[in-house]
Amino acid sequence: MTEQHTFTVKDFFGFLRQGRLLGVKCPDCGELMLPPRPICKGCGGGNLEWVELKGRGKVEAFTVIHVAPSRFKPEAPYLLVIVKLDEGPRITARLTGCSPEKVSVGLPVEGDVESWTREGLPTFRPLS
Amino acid sequence: MTLKRKVAVIGAGMTRFHNKVHAGKTSRELFVEAAVEAIESVDKGFELKDIDALYVGNFSSDVFEHQCHLAPLLADWLGLCPKPATRVESACASGGAALQVGVMAVASGLFDVVMVGGVEKMTNLPTEEVTDALAMASDNIYEASLGMTFPGIYAEMASAYFSKYGERYEWLASIAIKNHHNGKLNPKAHFQAEVLELANKFGEKRGMKFRDELEFLKSPLNFMVAYPLRLFDCCPISDGAAAVILPSAEKAKKWTDTPVYVEGVGQASDTMALHSREDLTSIRATVEAGKMAYRMAGIRPEDVDLALVHDCFTIAEIIATEDLGFFKRGEGGKAAEEGITAVDGAKPINTDGGLKAKGHPVGATGVGMVYEVWKQLRGEAGRRQVDDADKALIHNVGASGGTVVVQVYGR
Numbered sequence: 001m002t003e004q005h006t007f008t009v010k011d012f013f014g015f016l017r018q019g020r021l022l023g024v025k026c027p028d029c030g031e032l033m034l035p036p037r038p039i040c041k042g043c044g045g046g047n048l049e050w051v052e053l054k055g056r057g058k059v060e061a062f063t064v065i066h067v068a069p070s071r072f073k074p075e076a077p078y079l080l081v082i083v084k085l086d087e088g089p090r091i092t093a094r095l096t097g098c099s100p101e102k103v104s105v106g107l108p109v110e111g112d113v114e115s116w117t118r119e120g121l122p123t124f125r126p127l128s
Numbered sequence: 129m130t131l132k133r134k135v136a137v138i139g140a141g142m143t144r145f146h147n148k149v150h151a152g153k154t155s156r157e158l159f160v161e162a163a164v165e166a167i168e169s170v171d172k173g174f175e176l177k178d179i180d181a182l183y184v185g186n187f188s189s190d191v192f193e194h195q196c197h198l199a200p201l202l203a204d205w206l207g208l209c210p211k212p213a214t215r216v217e218s219a220c221a222s223g224g225a226a227l228q229v230g231v232m233a234v235a236s237g238l239f240d241v242v243m244v245g246g247v248e249k250m251t252n253l254p255t256e257e258v259t260d261a262l263a264m265a266s267d268n269i270y271e272a273s274l275g276m277t278f279p280g281i282y283a284e285m286a287s288a289y290f291s292k293y294g295e296r297y298e299w300l301a302s303i304a305i306k307n308h309h310n311g312k313l314n315p316k317a318h319f320q321a322e323v324l325e326l327a328n329k330f331g332e333k334r335g336m337k338f339r340d341e342l343e344f345l346k347s348p349l350n351f352m353v354a355y356p357l358r359l360f361d362c363c364p365i366s367d368g369a370a371a372v373i374l375p376s377a378e379k380a381k382k383w384t385d386t387p388v389y390v391e392g393v394g395q396a397s398d399t400m401a402l403h404s405r406e407d408l409t410s411i412r413a414t415v416e417a418g419k420m421a422y423r424m425a426g427i428r429p430e431d432v433d434l435a436l437v438h439d440c441f442t443i444a445e446i447i448a449t450e451d452l453g454f455f456k457r458g459e460g461g462k463a464a465e466e467g468i469t470a471v472d473g474a475k476p477i478n479t480d481g482g483l484k485a486k487g488h489p490v491g492a493t494g495v496g497m498v499y500e501v502w503k504q505l506r507g508e509a510g511r512r513q514v515d516d517a518d519k520a521l522i523h524n525v526g527a528s529g530g531t532v533v534v535q536v537y538g539r
Contacts, residue, residue: 009269035270061291061408063283064355065275069263070256072275077352080276082284082403090403092271100355105291121274 007036007048017120019113023089025051034089055111056127057085064100083109083124097125129424131235134377136387137537139174140502141165142495144316145368145487147251153367155189155198156205159247162369162492163206166243169502170373171384176206179373180239182213183230185223185246186491191261192250202245219265220440222246223370223494224524224533228395230374231535240379246495247369258365262490265527267401279362281402281528282441283354288408289443290356292458297356299461301345303442304360306470307478311485313471313512318366318487361442366487370495372502388505391519392425392536394418400530411529414451418534421521422453425536429453432475432536433517434504436497438525439482448523449477452534471512479504479512494524494533505539 007024012035015022023034027049031042034053039046061082068076079095081103095103096112108127115123141162143150150158167174182203189195203213218225223246230244250258263272266281286300304323311317319326327344331337338344350358380387396416399405405412422428429452437452439445446460454475455463463469469477480486480500483493501520503509517539524533 061284061288061402063280063287063357064352065277065280066352066354067256067259067277067279068275069260069272069277071260073256075275077355078275080274080280080284082408092274092276092401092403094274105287 007038009035012036013120016116016122019117021053021055021111022050023053024048032088034085034091053085053087055085055113057083057109059095059103059105059107059109060084060090061105062095062103079103081109081124091122093122093124095124129420131231131390131393131424133235133237135231135234135374135390136377136380137372137390137498137502138375138380138383138387139166139170139373140371140499141167141169142316142370142499143368145318145366145489145492145496147318147364147366150249150367151251153249155186155193155195155247155249155369156202158249158367158369159184159202159245159371160205162247163243163245163371166371166373171386172382174373174383176208178241179208179211179243181211181233181242182208183226183233183242183244184213184215184491185226185494186215187217187219187222187248187265188261188490189249192248192252202247218531219526220438220488220490221494221524221526221531221533222491223496224522224535225395225531227494227498227535228393228533231390231393234374234376241373241375243371243373244495245369245371246492248489248491249367250365250489251367255365270401270403277354278527279354279357279441282443283357284402285408285447286356286443289447292409296461297346298342298465299446300361300442301342302461302465303439303445304345304484305341306464307439307482307484310471310479310512311481313510314481314486317481317485318364319481319485323360357441357443363440363483363488366489368487368489368492368496370492370499372495372498386506386539388502389538390535391538392421392423392427394420394424394534396420396532398529400527402528409447410451411447411525411532413529413532414448414523414525414534417532418452421534421536425538427519427536431519432521433519434476434479434514435521435523436480436482436500437477437523439478439484440488440525442484444525445477445482452521452523471514476514479509479514494522497522497524498537501537505537
């Protein structure tokens with residue numbers, strides 16, 4: 001891939017705004033990391049490359065936030081989850097299109113790409 | 129790993145932890161109150177000039193009081209200047225991390241006597257702004273930016289735990305019930321009342337009466353904070369301070385015939401973001417810090433007579449008692465439900481009421497645990513005294529486990 005090889009927070013959210021979920025892979029030890037970081041957490045190497053993830057996975061943990069931080073207050077209650085992606089890494093994300101009663105550990109989810117481009121935040125929805 | 133020189137505790141002081149009684153005070157008054165009590169607690173008398181350095185655990189006086197650079201300010205108010213004074217910040221483990229630094233300073237021989245304190249004045253801000261400030265101790269970009277809160281992070285752990293070991297709200301409830309019961313026996317606790325007493329106080333205003341704790345805890349009055357954690361699964365917001373005096377064991381004899389000794393210390397780190405961890409039902413840094421402290425003290429989990437563990441949320445106590453090796457995986461909640469962790473149980477946990485009932489003025493918490501150790505190991509814990517307590521353990525967690533300090537004390 002020819003994208004800039006800086007592996008910053010800014011890069012990650014830039015891709016998300018384009019509707020793409022990208023992590024980094026270490027070709028030396030095979031470690032796959034999300035969010036991106038500049039040094040491999042597996043072997044400590046710096047020879048990393050971007051890798052595009054399919055954006056599908058399962059809920060590994062969840063919560064429904066009722067008492068929200070001040071700037072999120074109007075949105076409460078809202079669902080937050082840790083998604084374990086099919087490729088292996090996990091990420092904290094918002095869960096849309098799902099009522100709090102329906103969420104459970106193991107729920108299959110996919111990226112809510114429209115929401116990525118609109119809000120620039122990792123957001124998933126139940127797999128349709 | 130060993131300590132090059134043995135370190136002792138010869139005095140300890142603590143303000144009451146509370147959300148209202150310190151309304152008119154700032155960190156400096158709170159800290160001085162705890163420090164003066166620590167000095168006055170020394171059996172054979174102690175002079176301020178014998179303190180070589182001060183280490184203070186504090187999470188965020190910056191946000192709470194618009195005051196950075198807190199340590200020299202506290203040294204000044206106590207009359208310690210020009211002795212070196214340093215603030216240590218490691219979120220909710222700030223106090224524990226300050227203790228680590230203090231122990232290292234004495235063990236290394238750099239100083240003979242240090243004071244380690246902790247303080248937090250939280251109630252200047254409304255609850256939602258405190259929630260915002262605490263969320264700053266998570267991964268600000270990948271967690272807090274999504275609207276994550278601290279209860280939310282521990283709620284995620286609870287969801288993973290329930291998924292793995294079965295969902296039983298009674299496990300969480302029994303932690304809150306026990307810690308409130310212990311808090312009632314502690315004159316310095318934030319809440320000195322049983323869950324049922326508080327429940328009926330809440331209920332009275334709404335014409336409701338509860339038969340037992342569970343009826344209340346499962347009712348809408350015990351409102352949801354972050355599913356599955358409700359209000360009574362969360363520690364309160366408290367103001368408070370604590371201070372201890374740590375000399376080398378050799379020097380300690382000058383001040384007391386019954387010191388308490390630091391026998392093992394451990395500290396570990398883990399990823400800030402919960403999602404970067406392989407196991408969401410355990411805090412790896414607790415396991416690692418615990419191993420280090422046990423090894424140094426030459427003891428095993430079964431040798432611990434009582435433990436003060438970081439129950440910022442009820443699920444946190446369950447996971448901590450498993451990570452520290454007191455109970456098998458998935459059995460921490462059952463142990464609490466069966467009374468094993470009560471003051472008169474086989475493994476007393478949070479005899480002081482824990483963070484849940486004693487309160488959690490963030491930076492003061494780790495040092496406040498040593499205050500309880502000091503009382504227990506000297507047989508001065510009154511109605512919450514554990515019989516023949518020889519070995520006590522403290523466990524102080526920063527945020528979701530990015531920092532964990534475990535220390536073993538003996539008499």
